[in-house]
Amino acid sequence: MAKARVITPQEVDFPRWYQDVLTKAELAENGPVRGTMVIRPYGYGIWERMQAEVDLRIKAAGAGNAYFPLLIPEELLRKEAEHVEGFTPELAVVTHAGGRDLEEPVVVRPTSETIINSYFSRWIQSYRDLPLLVNQWANVVRWELRPRIFLRTTEFLWQEGHTAHATEDEARAYALQILHEVYRQFMVDVLAIPVIAGIKTPRERFAGAVNTASCEAMMRDSKALQMGTSHELGQNFARAFNITYLDDTGAEQYAWQTSWGASTRMVGGLIMCHGDDAGLRLPPSIAPTQVVVMLVRDQDGAGEVARKLVNQLESAGHRVRLDDRVEQSFGRRAVDSELKGVPLRIEVGPRDLAEGRVTIVRRDTLTKLPTPVGEAGTVATTTLDKMHSSLLAEATEFRDARIHDVSTLGEVGEATAAGWARLPYDIVGEDGETSLAESAITIRCLTRPDGTCPETVDEEGLIAYAARAY
């Protein structure tokens, strides 16, 4: 029996495939205000696990969570010139509140550098107050002209870290520590997404930063997605907000700062990096449900076996769901578990059981593994263990096969039609970057020739990755 297609194949129309997955897997949908989104419970379950894993790593890096107000006086935003210039076109402004017009309009935060730094300037007095390492989980609003769910939305959820340090070296090192130990490690170890960690060209820098580093991933349509960024702010905000400290000689110094963020956009990246024509494919460590035990028919003790298996798998520490909705079509339930990317499905039915077996179906390969009932728990555990590295290897292979080394600017267009171009940064130059931008191609990031992340764009011999991007 051929399965009816429930979603558009990726090859046919990737954006429609993405939209179909969002809808059919009940991940998210459009909000009533243009560009906003509703994150449905299944999508939010994925985000919650992302939050928990990222938060753990942020705390390990020494930062504590805090919360700053959503509403920022316009005057505060104007204090850092480049910053306000970068964000003004995207601002949402509250002009009326509590039944009357406000004397001074307030903006809904597009990011929180300005409000947080106005407090840092009060909290920081001496070198003993440094480093100050603060993170916040929050919603931000940036008015989007071309919104797309999870990838570019008028409101999104994120964490934004903000830190102040006594020296430039320390701030630079911390920005890179966050890039590597929080973002890259999380993306590789939890999301199974291979990322290239590099720094941005001056053109692509965050408004107000002296250096922006990012993690870039390739989606299955070969476009790039910026998955998280970490900025070195130098003393730009410290000067604008007067964040000074007395050093151990009693001299007054401006602090050196960083800021860094990762958002619900990562959910979009997860979908587009691993998804296939059957829907989502979730690595076990991020999946809200790791194993669904699916009762085919409640007959000949099958229900009992299914429930026992659920208990056994839960005791082994897995997140398990029992699907005993036998009144609904088995085929539809199976398709639904595939759409939702549940890593393992264990089908428990009387026919298999008569032969002492259940069927384990891997979501990543869609292979069916008939397994003796008594071994199902162990096989599930070892299969889940393998699945992460298998998804990571597949995504790495997919990406590496689509990164084309080129040696002239002229070749970049063709190379980025279905992949990324890699070329010496010297060849690109500022003019080259401008002309690529006319074809919607951007330099995603710069690395050293050995693939490591440079400290500044001034290092010699950097390599540029050029791509079309979300």
Add this chain to the structure above:
Amino acid sequence: MAKARVITPQEVDFPRWYQDVLTKAELAENGPVRGTMVIRPYGYGIWERMQAEVDLRIKAAGAGNAYFPLLIPEELLRKEAEHVEGFTPELAVVTHAGGRDLEEPVVVRPTSETIINSYFSRWIQSYRDLPLLVNQWANVVRWELRPRIFLRTTEFLWQEGHTAHATEDEARAYALQILHEVYRQFMVDVLAIPVIAGIKTPRERFAGAVNTASCEAMMRDSKALQMGTSHELGQNFARAFNITYLDDTGAEQYAWQTSWGASTRMVGGLIMCHGDDAGLRLPPSIAPTQVVVMLVRDQDGAGEVARKLVNQLESAGHRVRLDDRVEQSFGRRAVDSELKGVPLRIEVGPRDLAEGRVTIVRRDTLTKLPTPVGEAGTVATTTLDKMHSSLLAEATEFRDARIHDVSTLGEVGEATAAGWARLPYDIVGEDGETSLAESAITIRCLTRPDGTCPETVDEEGLIAYAARAY
């Protein structure tokens, strides 16, 4: 040596005491936009633990987290008449965004019934889709004329649950399940705050609800604080948003609904229920740090003993902080740990150690317990275990001594000058409630004579609690 007073005593000026604790314990401060607040890392650490504990109980009650947009079209808000009337005076309105004036202004959510129910109407088709149980952790904005940090702020953080059910009985039972199994249980078992769970009079109901239940706690100035509410919405929103389902006979029915919320206001309640003239007193289960091991001087192996003790306590599952800032005054560090309400302080110094001892200081009683080094871990654990019930008993005794039974309306004023009045609801009546309101006295909630929470205000013989409230 008499300690210098670091905060205003409660007896002298309770509001100043509260403000002093907020500042000196580095919990929170005012934001730049009137009525908003900055929650500092220590204050946010308390909120994070509240979130985790409440979230656990919400999930156990079957609700899943989701996220709906911050910005709501004005038109949506207008759909439920009582609701819009209740919230209009407090709305913040975005009229300008993305560089131009909006055709239709959007409001910043004051609560999310309207936007969530507009999605429920799409998601619910048949009785099989019910119950639909959704929760969201979010910020909301209500323009406040008399703001006070944590208690009443223009922006606050909360969870708001929204559910739809097939029958009135089921909705009513679920609203009460949330009240008891999520809110009351959390407040008593985690915050050590005794609460009275009852229902509101029609005057005090949530705008758009048919019944509001709440948990009310007494603060140490004897005023009442509403700590969390659970509403039965009847079919009001279902009719306004056309939330219908086909029942098992194929007939179309309106759904029955609930909504319920608890917010950062609980942090204020925690401070004011347990705090004393030395600052915060945190029950161990909510304390970000349960034990601070404080090195007096790093001499004669004291540092080594302190570090070992930290490891031992961490292995026992406690949240422990080592304070080895020996270059700072010991007295100041001790005062700081008391201000912050850390349940236990273990002082490790060479003088005590010479006699084989450390000193354990309980924050709740401020008693000092010289303890043999080898027993310090065990004593700490048993003391922490006792501290929760001890704080709960103290707060219960404090409250019960200040609840005065009265039998006429005329006595309520005196009884509520330094406590609450308890009287038959029949005696109050609608007019009585209005006249009490003129003296800023409100009926906090109604219970049955045996103290249990009634299902509706129409039950006979209900008891009213009258008080001044935050």
